[in-house]
Amino acid sequence: MTRGRGALGVLAAGAAVGAATAAWGSLVERRRFGIRWETVPVLPPGSRDVTVLHLSDIHMAPWQADKQQWLRDLSLVEPDFIVNTGDNLGHPTANAAVEYALEPFRGVPGAFAYGSNDFFGPSPRNPLKYFSGPSRMHGAAKPVELDIDRQTAFFESLGWLDVNDQAHAIEVRGSRLELFGTSDAHRDWDRLDLLPTNVDEMRGDVPWSEDEDGPAPVAIGITHAPYRRVLDAFVTQGADVIFAGHTHGGQVQVPGVGALVTNCDLPRRYASGLHKWEHRNHWSWLEVSAGLGTSIYAPVRFACRPEAVVVTLTARTS
Secondary structure (H helix, E strand, C coil), X not given: CHHHHHHHHHHHHHHHHHHHHHHHHHHHHHHCCEEEEEEEEEECCCCCCEEEEEECCCCECCCCHHHHHHHHHHHHHCCCEEEECCCCECCCCCHHHHHHHHHHHCCCCEEECCCHHHCECCCCCCHHHHHHCCCCCCCCCCCCECCHHHHHHHHHHHCEEECCCCEEEEEECCEEEEXXXXXXXXXXXXXXXXXXXXXXXXXXXXXXXXXXXCCCCEEEEECCCCXXXXXXXXXXXXXXXXXXXXXXXXXXXXXXXXXXXXXXXXXXXXXXXXXXXXXXXXXXXXXXXCCCCCCCCCCCCECCCCEEEEEEEEECCC
């Protein structure tokens, strides 16, 4: 009898721990927004610092007032440039909420690359399928189309550049930035075949083409999903730093182990944070954001706080 009661006690304790963990992840941690601070030495010697605010995977729903206000308060960081790596929308009627949250950044230059959740609304899925490999739409119910045209018009009105399979050049605080990106590789929308031409044409028509005495440009690759083929292509094009999102940092991490999945072919150790990505004896800094949101159908995070990332681009020592 005593042994039976002991076993029941262990089961009860385990159930209580599981319930507490689920409650923490779904009710508390997913709303514990924080800032991760990074420094990346890629600017020419003597350059002034450039503060980059990296936003990703907001997955906004209209009722998420706390997230909207927290995003607005990020304007206090006073960024010089904003990188948005997609999946801004998390509900078919979320455009107005995204616009309210990001309006304080009007006039701050930036660039954006989309994820599929900027085009299509979320749908219920079995979260265990994420452990079997990258998620796909194949076989799922027809998704709800989102108002991507409205979002693009809003981002461009803020002064942000569209780098979805495009390339642009811009000067920020005296630094010359080459920006190139792709559409969402998670849906095989990335046009890597266009990337070399896009970069060559951009470099042949930069605003500083007649000033040969200025500083060397810094190349920045921007994409939503950090598939290895995209990262390798960016390194080949000379990217000094790459920004990406999509992974949610694994969304659920195991303390001491880290992320269990990345929802792409990126190794788990790169699920979030600042790393070096190597390809054919060349390398680039790789900044992967754990993102700010989750699907409304999987509203949980554990050991993986939602984040915005402030990256200070600073001068190299040599």
